[in-house]
Amino acid sequence: MAKDRKKPKRQGSGRDSPTEAAERSHVMPLASGPDGPGGFGPDDRPGVIVTVDVVLLALRNGELSTLLVKRGREPHQGAWALPGTVVESGEGLVPAATRAVAGRTGVAVEPERLEQLVTFADPDRDPRARVLSVGFVAVVERATPPAGGEVASGRWWAVGDVLVEKGPTMAFDHRDILGAGVEMVAEKFERSDLASGMIEEPFTLGDLRRAYEAVWGTSLEPANFRRKILATPSFVEPTGLLRDVTTGRPAVLYRRGGGVRLHPPLARPD
Amino acid sequence: MAKDRKKPKRQGSGRDSPTEAAERSHVMPLASGPDGPGGFGPDDRPGVIVTVDVVLLALRNGELSTLLVKRGREPHQGAWALPGTVVESGEGLVPAATRAVAGRTGVAVEPERLEQLVTFADPDRDPRARVLSVGFVAVVERATPPAGGEVASGRWWAVGDVLVEKGPTMAFDHRDILGAGVEMVAEKFERSDLASGMIEEPFTLGDLRRAYEAVWGTSLEPANFRRKILATPSFVEPTGLLRDVTTGRPAVLYRRGGGVRLHPPLARPD
């Protein structure tokens, strides 16, 4: 029988009175002076700058690619950075990330596509100040070119060219954020239909398979892949249409299904 | 064939010069005045307070349990909170989380056991100021009672009693952080030997199975569980000893193996 999570016995001393350690568990009032050891007043408060940085992933010529921005200013001038922005006061993280992407590509990423990834806050990651970065990842179905004109310092890179010994210099810890984003997406591909968000509708099962192959860096057996996808209810829906081809048998076109959890997961080779 | 991630073609305009949007992708110098639209000077800089909050998980009487702290001050006075602390200037997130736990339990959680979970930064989550919280989760093998004396406002709770309609009032968004922590641990149990970090050495396979059952809230077939664990190299190592029992056949005692990735995962029922 399973435990069903009820009735803990009370334990511990049971004292509920305020203590210094209890108060340190959350912030002190801001406008008052020091309030016991560990408190902080208005002048020594550790104000931190919060940024968001977005790993945007799309397929470009069949390759997993990400949008990077060349920095025009120190620190890390000339290095490549993830699109990001400072979070404004009163602004949530997801809106800030949406804004950062929109400023880059002119494309509005739906908030639901932004997945929070990891937060980096090493004290020395920015030499100017304490800067905390919340990383996001978003899979998009088209590698929209960066908005033209004056904001043209962005460029899509093949991920495999970036995450490599002799890859381009990346700003801050953005290489780590990118690596974490790619790995997170690779893992989500195993259990969800996220891959279908990386290709344009309508798509063939070959398109879908190639998205998996690009993200996982492996090849998949087409027949077995097809069997798994079609055996999963509402992963994809047939449109009844066929793709025009220049060679070979025309493939059936599908659109995304209602969203799905893969049980058991689609196994990643290796 | 798999894509092997090479040679993107350059695209986009290729301009690398600084632009407003490029600069907004990271922070402005702090000590200078406003530096174009979107920049910020020393007075309007959005200083954010950063805290860490830790979901500590252990078994207590066979139930998945977590340590909560009763708040002695507004906001949310009297509500239960995760142990946490403000991150000090120059301090990393993991040291801060370690410190928060040590202040609660007197136990030093090894940094490797602290897994970053999710960051909450809703602008309204704390009425006093913009406070960002980075959630951590740590699995420990003993529900060490809170340090006694003056820091005795902490208490272990059965998770099932907390994450329930009529559970205790929780401060801020700590209920969400707790829920995310439990779910993350449940998922890690499928693919890793994390469960063995939740029980004291030496342990029996029954102990290990009950850890899974407590975290997953299900029951597992003992014979099949045993087969899976023992078929996985270096998940556990036999000690050669037997457990003293009051009833039933004595069970073989094991210690943790070298750490492992489960392929395929240990399937969670449902």
Place this chain on the structure above:
DNA sequence: AAAATAGTGTCTGTAAGACATTATCTA
């Protein structure tokens, strides 16, 4: 016809679910 890509069928091995049976202890 040849080349190319899409799609089907089938065999096999691995591993999980279910559950019966045996082993070893205490009361």
Place this chain on the structure above:
DNA sequence: TAGATAATGTCTTACAGACACTATTTT
């Protein structure tokens, strides 16, 4: 002895890997 828990064995089913084969198009 009964009762309890640990450990083994075995049957069956689900599903993934491998791969042969068929289908439909362009050149």
